[in-house]
Amino acid sequence: MQGLDDMTQRGAGLKEAIAAYSAPLEFNMQAAGWISVVSHWLMETFPDSGLAADWAALSSIELGLPTQAPSSFQRGLARDRIDEHLRWLANLPTKAALRAMTMPQQVNKESVETGRREVKLSLTSRAVVDPARIEALRELSSPEFDLAKLIRLCEEMNLAFATESYLSMAMLTRAIVDHVPPLFGKNTFAEVASNYGGATLKREFTNLHTTSRNIADLHLHSKIRRKEVLPTITQVDASNSLDVLLAEIIGILTP
Template sequence: MQASGWISVVAHWLMETFPESGIAAEWAALSTIDLGLPMQTPSMFQRSLAKDAIDSRLRWLAGLPTKAVLRAMTMPHQVNKQSLETGRREVKLALTSRAVVDPARIEALAQLSPSDFDLTKLIRLCEELNLAFATESYLSMAMLTRAIVDHVPPIFGKQSFAEVANNHGGATLKREFKNLDTTSRNIADLHLHSHIRRKEVLPTITQVDASNSLDVLLAEIIVILTQKGGR
């Protein structure tokens, strides 16, 4: 209970101190500290897991000052503000961020040379998705994810990603693809086609992050193209 209270207090402070930065969401996503029920004596294994979780959160807090500075430098409004202040018509980005698309996937795609498909645009979409995440451009993330999903069906011999989701692979793969198709399409449509309103609420990373299913998709693309002699 004390651990949960500590996590909650820190989360509240992060939301107040760094609003719209995504930092509070990172804190919330760290490992939970579970010592069992209040009246139970935790086992040595539970204690070990809890210690590791606490250590992880303390290391995260130790790196918070640097993280906050870097995040502030890469937020879109701050980047534009700096550009205006210097009177220049370009923006400068200082980026240090987790990748939504694993760089290893992008590198694997770049190593392929399939005769039937040019992967240049797919690779660029993945790179721009990482850039959008690094600058907390979550509207762009939703649209780029949708673009990737709509771009790749011919690799699977299909005209639409709905066909891919319904026909390719086993039950687990179909489930991932259907989730990616439905979620990415709905979220992108929500932001692409909605009219301006008196009050808007911007998306968070939680809303637009489809990285798990997207990684499954890219891995399957690499397998298919490798099997077709694309390497």
């Protein structure tokens, strides 16, 4: 893959130089420059693939505040985050090949070309809803609530992510949020977000109620326009807040 070795070497050089930086400002600028260069390379090499957005969503790399001497912890954290980015680049060839095979327009094109009235998928993907959460839900039994639909919504969320069906992800997030309030003894998720749990839970649930709902509404109710800009994974990924929600549901229903 042309250019990948150069992108990787830049990151490896940045990692080796961490110990030499006595002030974070220069390092932070160098790290931001590397992130930017790789991002532009991804956009040019893999246009419309969403890979640049995935790269941008990785943890930020910095040594701390510009005027403060970095601690050993901050140096170690910066090193770990560079490793995270390097692992992502190492997996890029496989990721790019899988993405090319599973993007919705490519799947549809192959079906048309072969004269099939079927859709064929061959993919491996990260799960945005942890399979362990889904299994935990499946093992629960409640005399009041049937979890079958919630489980299926979570499974379809993973399928939507695997096929880069980001519009579906936004809508599935809203469907989950609208589906679960009775588990918390509430009629609406607005009531859950306002009245359930401590500060951390309220923050995560409020994010689901406001940001995720607004994004879903944007795509569900917007009229066709002269020019559309499709969402990226960065826009529709609410996996962290969803995991908090599912963990709380499991806690509520576990005897």
